Amino acid sequence: MLKIAKERLNDLYAKINESMGLFIPIKKAGEVDYHIWGEGKEVSLETLKTVKSPKNMFFPQSENMMKFKTEGKNIEIIDVRGEKRPFVLFGVKPCDYKAIEVLDKVFLAEPVDTYYQSRREATTIVTLACSKPEESCFCKVFDIDATAAYGDVTTWLDGENLYWQANTEKGEALTALVKELLEDSDDAAVKAQQEATKAIIDKLPYSNLDLSKFKPENLNELFNAQEWTEMSEACLGCGTCTFVCPTCQCFDIRDFKTNEGVIRYRCWDSCMYSDFTLMAHGNSRTTQMQRFRQRFMHKLVYYPSQNDGLYSCVGCGRCVNKCPQKLNIVKVIKTLGGKNND
Amino acid sequence: MKDVELKMLERAKALLEGGEVARVIGWKKGDFCYDVSPASFETVEELDGFVYNWFCGANLSKYLIEMSKKEGKTAVFLKPCDTYSFNQLVKEHRIKRENVYVIAVECLGKLDAEKIKAKGISLITDVEVVDKDVKVTSAYGVETLYKPDVVLTKCETCQKTHQVKDEEIILHERPERDVDRFAEVAKLEAMTEEERFAFWRSQLSKCIRCNACRNVCPACSCVKCVFDNPASGIAAKANDSDFEESMFHIIRAFHVAGRCTDCGECSRVCPQNIPLHLLNRKFIKDIDNFYGEYQAGETAEGKTPLTSYTEGDIEAKDVFNGEAK
Amino acid sequence: MINETLIPKVGVVTDIRKDTPDVKTFRVVGTDGKKLFQHMPGQCAMVSIPGVGECMFSITSSPTNEEYMEFSIKKCGCVTEVIHSLEVGAQVTVRGPYGKNFPVEEDFKGKDLLFIAGGIGLAPLRSVINYVRHYRENYGKVVIVYGARSKDDLVDIEEIQTEWVNEPNTEVYLTIDRPQEGWDGHVGFVPAYVKELGLNPNMTAVLCGPPIMIKFTLAGLLELGFDKSRVYTTLELRMKCGVGKCGRCNVGDKFVCKDGPVFRMTELDELPDEY
Numbered sequence: 001m002l003k004i005a006k007e008r009l010n011d012l013y014a015k016i017n018e019s020m021g022l023f024i025p026i027k028k029a030g031e032v033d034y035h036i037w038g039e040g041k042e043v044s045l046e047t048l049k050t051v052k053s054p055k056n057m058f059f060p061q062s063e064n065m066m067k068f069k070t071e072g073k074n075i076e077i078i079d080v081r082g083e084k085r086p087f088v089l090f091g092v093k094p095c096d097y098k099a100i101e102v103l104d105k106v107f108l109a110e111p112v113d114t115y116y117q118s119r120r121e122a123t124t125i126v127t128l129a130c131s132k133p134e135e136s137c138f139c140k141v142f143d144i145d146a147t148a149a150y151g152d153v154t155t156w157l158d159g160e161n162l163y164w165q166a167n168t169e170k171g172e173a174l175t176a177l178v179k180e181l182l183e184d185s186d187d188a189a190v191k192a193q194q195e196a197t198k199a200i201i202d203k204l205p206y207s208n209l210d211l212s213k214f215k216p217e218n219l220n221e222l223f224n225a226q227e228w229t230e231m232s233e234a235c236l237g238c239g240t241c242t243f244v245c246p247t248c249q250c251f252d253i254r255d256f257k258t259n260e261g262v263i264r265y266r267c268w269d270s271c272m273y274s275d276f277t278l279m280a281h282g283n284s285r286t287t288q289m290q291r292f293r294q295r296f297m298h299k300l301v302y303y304p305s306q307n308d309g310l311y312s313c314v315g316c317g318r319c320v321n322k323c324p325q326k327l328n329i330v331k332v333i334k335t336l337g338g339k340n341n342d
Numbered sequence: 343m344k345d346v347e348l349k350m351l352e353r354a355k356a357l358l359e360g361g362e363v364a365r366v367i368g369w370k371k372g373d374f375c376y377d378v379s380p381a382s383f384e385t386v387e388e389l390d391g392f393v394y395n396w397f398c399g400a401n402l403s404k405y406l407i408e409m410s411k412k413e414g415k416t417a418v419f420l421k422p423c424d425t426y427s428f429n430q431l432v433k434e435h436r437i438k439r440e441n442v443y444v445i446a447v448e449c450l451g452k453l454d455a456e457k458i459k460a461k462g463i464s465l466i467t468d469v470e471v472v473d474k475d476v477k478v479t480s481a482y483g484v485e486t487l488y489k490p491d492v493v494l495t496k497c498e499t500c501q502k503t504h505q506v507k508d509e510e511i512i513l514h515e516r517p518e519r520d521v522d523r524f525a526e527v528a529k530l531e532a533m534t535e536e537e538r539f540a541f542w543r544s545q546l547s548k549c550i551r552c553n554a555c556r557n558v559c560p561a562c563s564c565v566k567c568v569f570d571n572p573a574s575g576i577a578a579k580a581n582d583s584d585f586e587e588s589m590f591h592i593i594r595a596f597h598v599a600g601r602c603t604d605c606g607e608c609s610r611v612c613p614q615n616i617p618l619h620l621l622n623r624k625f626i627k628d629i630d631n632f633y634g635e636y637q638a639g640e641t642a643e644g645k646t647p648l649t650s651y652t653e654g655d656i657e658a659k660d661v662f663n664g665e666a667k
Numbered sequence: 668m669i670n671e672t673l674i675p676k677v678g679v680v681t682d683i684r685k686d687t688p689d690v691k692t693f694r695v696v697g698t699d700g701k702k703l704f705q706h707m708p709g710q711c712a713m714v715s716i717p718g719v720g721e722c723m724f725s726i727t728s729s730p731t732n733e734e735y736m737e738f739s740i741k742k743c744g745c746v747t748e749v750i751h752s753l754e755v756g757a758q759v760t761v762r763g764p765y766g767k768n769f770p771v772e773e774d775f776k777g778k779d780l781l782f783i784a785g786g787i788g789l790a791p792l793r794s795v796i797n798y799v800r801h802y803r804e805n806y807g808k809v810v811i812v813y814g815a816r817s818k819d820d821l822v823d824i825e826e827i828q829t830e831w832v833n834e835p836n837t838e839v840y841l842t843i844d845r846p847q848e849g850w851d852g853h854v855g856f857v858p859a860y861v862k863e864l865g866l867n868p869n870m871t872a873v874l875c876g877p878p879i880m881i882k883f884t885l886a887g888l889l890e891l892g893f894d895k896s897r898v899y900t901t902l903e904l905r906m907k908c909g910v911g912k913c914g915r916c917n918v919g920d921k922f923v924c925k926d927g928p929v930f931r932m933t934e935l936d937e938l939p940d941e942y
Binding site: 066068070073076106107109113114219223250252253255262266271281297302305306 | 671675717718719720743747757903904905918919937939
Binding site: 028029030031051237238244270274275324325327 | 553
């Protein structure tokens with residue numbers, strides 16, 4: 001195991017930044033999200049939950065896909081992508097890391113989404129283990145260990161040092177790049193932190209949710225449950241839960257007319273929105289209850305049924321904190337998940 | 343607060359049992375003290391989940407658009423600020439007033455769990471308020487916070503009083519206070535144009551276009567929002583340029599100008615904590631300034647400054663930087 | 668050459684046929700004059716007018732046609748409105764093929780086939796019917812029941828009346844909803860007509876049309892003794908990507924764009940009722 005003193009972290013960022021892009025939690029206008037690093041930026045590794053997950057590093061909220069130039073009747077299609085510069089995604093929490101694996105199963109499945117793939121391949125992911133989880137966290141429910149070694153490099157942060165361990169070839173390459181800044185360390189501090197954190201996690205109020213009912217064979221029973229109406233009653237139909245969610249991956253494709261032709265872009269979309277399923281001749285989901293149900297059925301039943309039981313939720317708890325009316329997946333799990341949720 | 347909650351519960355039970363109303367709109371408890379959701383209660387049994395505490399910040403008025411269309415009367419608990427939205431929605435013919443029974447309920451300012459957590463407190467198990475002390479019990483012990491530091495932004499400068507009620511439950515009078523709700527607006531006005539532009543650019547660049555501000559806003563009661571209508575030509579769910587978010591919020595502020603009651607829900611729900619209410623307050627301040635003091639939602643009737651013309655109305659050319667020349 | 672699933676190819680409209688007052692059939696080839704790509708009956712493609720939008724349409728022509736593809740498109744929204752205003756020579760973009768096809772090489776082989784369509788529902792069936800006609804010896808008897816609101820709303824009536832009716836071992840039954848001058852054929856709704864015809868329940872059936880027609884026709888077929896596992900239909904939901912990623916056409920554990928649009932009735936029974 002290696003380490004670097006906390007006060008030298010800026011040197012580490014600068015060193016990485018010399019040859020690769022560095023995305024890291026940075027405070028801007030009061031809120032912490034992943035932004036590109038630069039001298040003078042306010043890095044905040046201590047922030048437990050960035051507002052947005054790092055998913056927009058691979059699947060941006062909005063991205064141009066192609067351009068159309070029309071001349072008379074002729075259409076020319078131009079691929080607008082450039083080469084992806086290698087970059088480092090630094091400080092990813094274990095839940096957010098596991099969420100990237102959930103996204104991979106969608107975007108890297110055949111036919112591969114090359115927009116996502118090129119970013120994914122250009123990235124070295126440095127995770128940061130958790131040390132101060134809070135009551136909205138429930139990653140343990142999805143068998144995620146918030147203290148464990150995920151990603152290309154795993155780091156642990158305590159009051160004095162950032163501890164560093166490479167896990168993959170990409171991680172070794174990054175380690176070699178910053179070798180001069182790292183020194184050898186034993187793993188005593190990390191072990192102690194892991195134990196302490198696990199003790200907190202075991203006591204978290206949401207650490208023992210019962211998911212046993214969410215199985216493919218219960219699909220129709222869950223879909224037809226009476227409780228959806230009451231659970232969704234206060235839902236505003238906004239997209240907050242979807243947009244802060246690290247695993248939500250629905251998107252829209254739209255065209256935008258500019259002076260230099262038509263840009264086709266894709267952007268995040270939300271199944272919570274009334275026009276999500278709107279067609280010229282009708283809408284298959286006309287009520288907010290139906291839209292609310294779709295979101296949770298997809299995460300807890302449909303997605304697992306397509307992906308060997310893997311849930312499309314990692315327990316990051318962002319929706320728990322951010323839903324304007326405090327509706328969230330935990331309430332759905334507690335209502336429909338199984339007998340042991342009381 | 344517990345005494346108020348008990349009284350409310352008692353009234354809700356009586357109204358449901360007596361068949362005077364078909365449902366009661368209030369708040370339902372969740373897993374944590376700060377975890378409360380708006381809810382409707384149709385039976386006495388359902389009232390088991392009823393709660394009224396320091397975190398019932400949500401404005402219930404907008405739910406009445408749908409609820410007042412239902413069969414039977416709907417009782418609703420409204421805080422002072424919520425009554426303005428209620429009146430405004432009645433005025434705009436969105437709520438059927440005759441189908442609603444309004445119970446005015448006291449409010450001494452609501453707390454913001456995010457602000458409490460931002461003080462570094464996590465694993466909160468209980469919150470108690472005594473005057474200006476907020477005692478937060480967490481897994482790490484008890485900490486006392488200064489209440490004005492952790493109230494919802496919308497409560498910081500609130501001086502509102504109930505504008506409509508069929509009955510009231512007020513056990514503690516709110517102390518009179520003298521605060522200037524336009525102080526933050528004045529700060530923005532005092533900036534140079536460049537500074538102000540930079541301020542809004544940095545704030546609005548955080549926007550994720552989740553539409554929570556719009557969907558929670560009682561003034562945004564259009565059946566089909568122009569931003570959701572593909573035929574409008576400006577429907578968009580995300581930015582296709584950096585400018586987009588700014589335009590969305592500015593257009594929205596214009597749409598609600600003169601009708602916004604300053605309920606502050608937009609800023610409460612913003613996941614990025616953008617101070618959206620300041621855009622609306624700037625309009626309110628200008629309207630006061632140009633057309634005489636006006637508070638939307640004070641009544642459910644009467645003329646409004648932006649929809650009635652008088653010969654003395656200020657000319658557009660005479661308006662600059664919020665001041666009449 | 669760009670070869671990406673979300674990046675389309677440019678297609679040229681070489682022929683436009685007005686089938687009904689609101690349906691036109693567009694013939695499309697690549698800019699090199701050749702067919703854009705191969706497909707199987709029942710599969711779809713995304714057709715787009717840049718700047719207006721992109722929509723999923725079933726490919727109406729048979730895969731056995733080596734020269735071009737056809738799309739029968741009903742005018743009912745922003746994109747289709749613009750498509751209808753196109754003239755021969757116009758360029759559009761096309762990507763595909765998407766989705767699962769009818770099991771013409773598997774379950775349909777050697778079977779007697781019953782095709783039932785209503786209105787524009789003929790579009791996906793025309794591809795499979797012409798495929799079956801091309802490989803006629805591989806299939807048994809073919810019965811086609813096709814209905815529309817009026818005789819003017821029958822899509823591809825010319826091909827039906829000059830070619831399909833003359834096909835060996837093939838029966839064609841046409842019907843319109845209400846009596847109309849100049850129509851001496853059957854009058855009445857498709858579901859009722861199907862029951863009247865007293866069809867052999869051992870046939871493999873394919874239904875395509877408005878949801879209400881499907882619902883009542885299916886009920887009628889079951890009454891006649893048809894087996895649900897040998898009844899097929901196609902679903903239509905809002906789609907954007909066409910490859911099961913954008914989430915829009917998700918119903919239960921299926922994506923209509925990827926796992927459909929062709930479904931067996933028994934498969935639909937397992938899905939939540941949301942399509």
